[in-house]
Amino acid sequence: MSEMLRAPAEVKYADELDYLESVDTGPKPFSWRLSPRMVRLFVLGSERADGLEREIPQKWFGDRSFVERSIVTLASDRGLLLIGDPGTGKSWLAELLSAAICRNSTLVVQGTAGTTEDHIKYSWNVSMVIAKGQSRESMIPSPIMTAMEQGVVGRFEELTRSTSDVQDALISILSEKYVSIPELSDDNIVFAQPGFSIIATANSRDRGVNDLSSALKRRFNFVRIPVVTNKRSEAEIVRFRTEELLRRHRIELDVPPTLLDILLQSFADLRAAAASATSDDEKLESALSTAEQIGVLEDAILHSQFFGDRALRVETLASSLVGSLARRSPEDLAILNKYLHGVVEPRAKKNGEGWGGFLDGGRQAIASLS
Ligand SMILES: Nc1ncnc2c1ncn2[C@@H]1O[C@H](COP(=O)(O)OP(=O)(O)OP(=O)(O)O)[C@@H](O)[C@H]1O
Ligand SMILES: [Mg+2]
Numbered sequence: 001m002s003e004m005l006r007a008p009a010e011v012k013y014a015d016e017l018d019y020l021e022s023v024d025t026g027p028k029p030f031s032w033r034l035s036p037r038m039v040r041l042f043v044l045g046s047e048r049a050d051g052l053e054r055e056i057p058q059k060w061f062g063d064r065s066f067v068e069r070s071i072v073t074l075a076s077d078r079g080l081l082l083i084g085d086p087g088t089g090k091s092w093l094a095e096l097l098s099a100a101i102c103r104n105s106t107l108v109v110q111g112t113a114g115t116t117e118d119h120i121k122y123s124w125n126v127s128m129v130i131a132k133g134q135s136r137e138s139m140i141p142s143p144i145m146t147a148m149e150q151g152v153v154g155r156f157e158e159l160t161r162s163t164s165d166v167q168d169a170l171i172s173i174l175s176e177k178y179v180s181i182p183e184l185s186d187d188n189i190v191f192a193q194p195g196f197s198i199i200a201t202a203n204s205r206d207r208g209v210n211d212l213s214s215a216l217k218r219r220f221n222f223v224r225i226p227v228v229t230n231k232r233s234e235a236e237i238v239r240f241r242t243e244e245l246l247r248r249h250r251i252e253l254d255v256p257p258t259l260l261d262i263l264l265q266s267f268a269d270l271r272a273a274a275a276s277a278t279s280d281d282e283k284l285e286s287a288l289s290t291a292e293q294i295g296v297l298e299d300a301i302l303h304s305q306f307f308g309d310r311a312l313r314v315e316t317l318a319s320s321l322v323g324s325l326a327r328r329s330p331e332d333l334a335i336l337n338k339y340l341h342g343v344v345e346p347r348a349k350k351n352g353e354g355w356g357g358f359l360d361g362g363r364q365a366i367a368s369l370s
Contacts, residue, residue, distance in 0.1 A: 008106050009059075009099035016042065017103065019054055029075040030195035031151050032101050036071045039100040043067050043093070059240075060093045061233045066223050070097060070199075073221040074153065079174050079198040081159065084225035087291025089237075090201040093225070094155055097199060102152035107143035109155070111162035117169045120144045120156070121179050134183050141190070144198070145179055151193030156200040160211060167216050174198065174219040205287065228290050229271070231264050238263070241294045242301070251305055255297070258354045259314055266321060266358070267293050269343050273335070284335055285327045296321045314354045318361030326369055337366055 020042055026035030045058030073080040082090040098105035109119050120142050128138035147154030177192040228234045267288055277283040286292055300320040304312050326332040340362045348355040
C-alpha cells in the first residue's frame with residue numbers, strides 16, 4: 001500500500017484487525033467483523049489475561065465503561081453520540097470503533113451551518129440527469145446512505161453545528177431506517193441493512209447539545225467523554241501520539257522524561273488555575289485538552305528539528321506552549337505571565353529540574369508576543 005499522510009484506522013491497523021478476526025470466536029451482532037469483546041480489546045489494548053499470541057496496543061485512553069457503553073449502543077437501535085470538550089478524542093474513538101466493527105471509518109459527514117439534507121440523504125449527478133434522466137445511476141448517495149445500504153457505521157462529525165432541518169432528516173433515518181427517493185417512480189426506497197448505525201460527535205463548547213431537538217436526543221445514547229486529568233493516562237496518550245509523529249517525519253529523537261513531566265505538570269497547573277478563575281478573562285481560552293498538549297509537544301519537536309540543534313530543549317517547549325496557548329492578546333498573555341511568576345519561578349528557585357529553562361523560554365516567548 002502506498003503511503004498516505006494519514007491512513008484511516010482500518011488501513012493503519014489492518015494487520016491487527018485481520019489477526020483479531022482470525023482468533024475471534026465470540027458471537028457477532030449483525031454483519032460485524034468483530035465481536036464486541038474484540039472491538040473493546042482493539043480499542044483499549046490487550047492484557048496478558050486475554051491470552052493472545054500477539055500484543056494489541058492501547059489506542060484510545062479513557063474509562064473502559066465509555067467504550068463498552070458505546071459498543072452496546074452500536075449494537076442497539078439507537079445512534080451513539082460522543083460529547084465532550086474539544087480534543088478529548090471523540091473523533092478518534094469514533095474512527096476506531098467504526099474500523100473495528102465494519103472496517104470502514106470513512107463514511108463521514110461533517111456537520112456545519114452549511115450542511116444540508118442532501119449531505120445526509122442523496123444528491124444528483126446533474127450531467128447524468130440531463131443525459132439519462134433521474135435514476136439510481138444518476139443519484140449520488142451520501143456517506144450516511146451508503147452506510148445504510150452496506151449495513152455499516154456512518155459517522156456524523158459535529159452534529160450540533162448542523163441546522164434543525166438536517167437534524168430532522170436524521171431523526172427519520174434513525175427511526176424509520178430507510179430513505180425514500182420521491183423523484184423516482186420505482187426502486188425508490190433505500191432500506192438500511194442490518195449493522196447500520198451512526199456515531200455522531202458533538203463538542204460541548206459549541207452551541208450546546210441542549211439545542212438538539214428532544215426527538216433527536218431520544219434516538220441517541222449519549223456518552224460524555226471528560227478531559228483526561230489522570231496524569232498517567234495523559235502521559236500515555238502524549239507518548240503514543242508523539243511516537244507516531246516521529247515515525248511519520250522519520251525523526252529520531254528521545255523525548256526526555258523530565259520534559260514530558262514538565263509539559264504534563266504545566267497543563268495540570270494551568271487547568272487548576274482555570275478551575276479557580278472567577279471570570280472568563282482570567283481563564284485561558286483554550287480547553288487545555290490532551291490534544292492541545294500533543295500539539296505543543298509536536299511544535300516543539302518540529303521546531304527543534306528544523307531550526308534548533310535537534311535535541312529537544314525545555315526552552316523550546318516553553319515557547320511552543322506560550323505560542324499555542326496565547327490566543328487572545330493581552331488576556332491570555334497576562335494569564336501565562338502570572339503563571340510563570342507565581343508558580344514556575346518559585347519552583348525554578350527551589351531548583352526543580354528543568355523549570356529554570358522553562359521559565360526563561362516562557363518569558364522570552366511572552367516578551368516577543370507582547
Ligand atoms: N483519550 C484519548 N486517547 C487517545 N488519543 C487521544 C485521546 N484524547 C485525545 N487524543 C488525541 O488527540 C487528538 C485529537 O483528538 P480528536 O480529534 O479525536 O478530538 P475531538 O474530541 O474529536 O475534538 P473536537 O471536539 O475538537 O473535534 C487525536 O490525535 C487523538 O489521537
Ligand atoms: Mg472531533
